[in-house]
Amino acid sequence: MVTYSFKKAERLSHKKIIQELFDKGSSFYLHPFKVLYLPQQNPEVKENRVLISVPKHNFKRAVDRNLIKRRFREGYRLNKSKIASPVFFSIAYIYTAKEILPSAIIHEKIILSLQRLNNSGRESNQKPM
RNA sequence: AAAGCAAACCGGCUUAUCGUGCUGGCGGGCAACCGUCGGUAAGGAAAGUCCGGGCAACACAGGGCACCGUACUUCCUAACGGGAAGGAGCUGACCGCAAGGUCAGCGACAGAUAGCGCCACAGAAAACAAACUACCCUGGCGGCAACGCCUGGGAAAAGGUGAAAAGGCGGGGUAAGAGCCCACCGUGCUGGCGGCGACGUCAGCAGCAUGGCAAACCUUACGGGUUGAAAGGUCAAAUAGGUCGCACUUCGAAAGACAUAGCGGCUCGUUAUGAGUUCACGCUGGUGCGAUUGGGUAGACUGCUCGAUCAUACAGGUGACUGUAUGGCCAGAUAAAUGAUAAGCUCCCUGGCGGUUUCGUCAGGUGACAGAACCCGGCUUACAGGUUUGCUUUUAUU
């Protein structure tokens, strides 16, 4: 059963975890995103946690920033089942494009980024073994 | 009917699938939470943060100075720099021979005889006025004369300069002139009447001595305590500390391993005094675990949404607004919910076709400005399109 929900637990909101993610996490660029990720150490966490950030510098109006965040959340919600990694990640998406992209493109890019995450997830899982 | 302007109001709708925050019922779970069925979920500006108030904490004898703000009058209001009505002024239109009147619009509209200061350039002169040209008079010289030159005086009427030239216009008067005198207008003062008042109006007096700038300083009147939900309150991990207990170890023959004060490099060391123990000298430490405690960090909860509330009706008031009655509950997020996709409808625009004023139909496009963050009242700014009302213009019909 594929669930399309997007609950609070799947959102990254703890200051310390975010700080750790930005300090230690790996990253890659995939237009229009910069993606940071870090395998989670806490064994109680049973799902991936994600945050989306849209710089105020690029989008002055709050309406535009909200629109991008909503399109991202929608795309992530529909495609998150494609994550097939054995470890759970903290993920940060930073929207680096200067213009507002349509939903279809954002969704497509999210799928691509999730596939790359899967690859790095297998690697990090094999290393400690 | 169309176009323009102004004001007020509105600011897409429906369905399907998936999903989000808050919340009620039921079921499951120790709990966190999960499932399910319901309810509810952004704006007219939520924006800019330009004013005002509530609320909260702290401060606070009274007065003055300084600083900041406001500025026609009366009223509305919790309050305001907001609003309403009115006054005076300016602008425009219309009516009228004119005097004037009506309508609409506009504005930070106190004081320049309280003081100090500034008024570039030009111009003779720019603020206790002033004689460049032209004007008038006296005297002298030249000349037949007209007149010219020089000296002394009168005079602000004319010229030109300037943003502004010292009340305006007309008449009298004069050598020429001058509020020097007079009428009207303007200005100032006094008084009567009307108005709560700004002010209006009438009468008298003053011959005018005293331009502008206060959005320069300033004066007068009135107002202003400071800080803002990151306020404030409650609970409270971790870490270090205080106290108590236990265990181990160290010192000592034993008691026991305490108290007070000072100093320093202040979780500790050292000095002094006391107390305990010993005849006396001397001695009066440390580690670990557990319990408890004050403050309080991370974090959580609260503040947090029922209110100067909304809708309707009636009443009062020219109006802003107020009162009464009945009914309603209308976001509470916090790395920050209110969305995505699809279809249809509707509105507007463009084009084609049929009718050819309205309209119908097909295809395509478009739907703005913009996202609550403690809450209200305003102001300002942004805005596709629509509705209503008023005014103006044009066309058609009667």
Next chain:
RNA sequence: AGGGUAAUGGAGGAGCCCGGUCGUCCUCGCCUGCCUUGGAAGCAGGAGUUCCCUGGUUCGAAUCCAGGUUACCCUA
């Protein structure tokens, strides 16, 4: 959420408080000429600015007032 500062030739700055001969000045840059075999330096001359925008006050605004735009900074 609350608060502050700034905007002037191509670049940086002064001028603003207290309005006028201010689009004035300084440093660098640019252009032309001289000098040099040539270049640099130097010398002489020149061009270039809606003083962020829109209104208002005033005779007159870079300067005073109001509203707006943009940029930067501070408060956890």
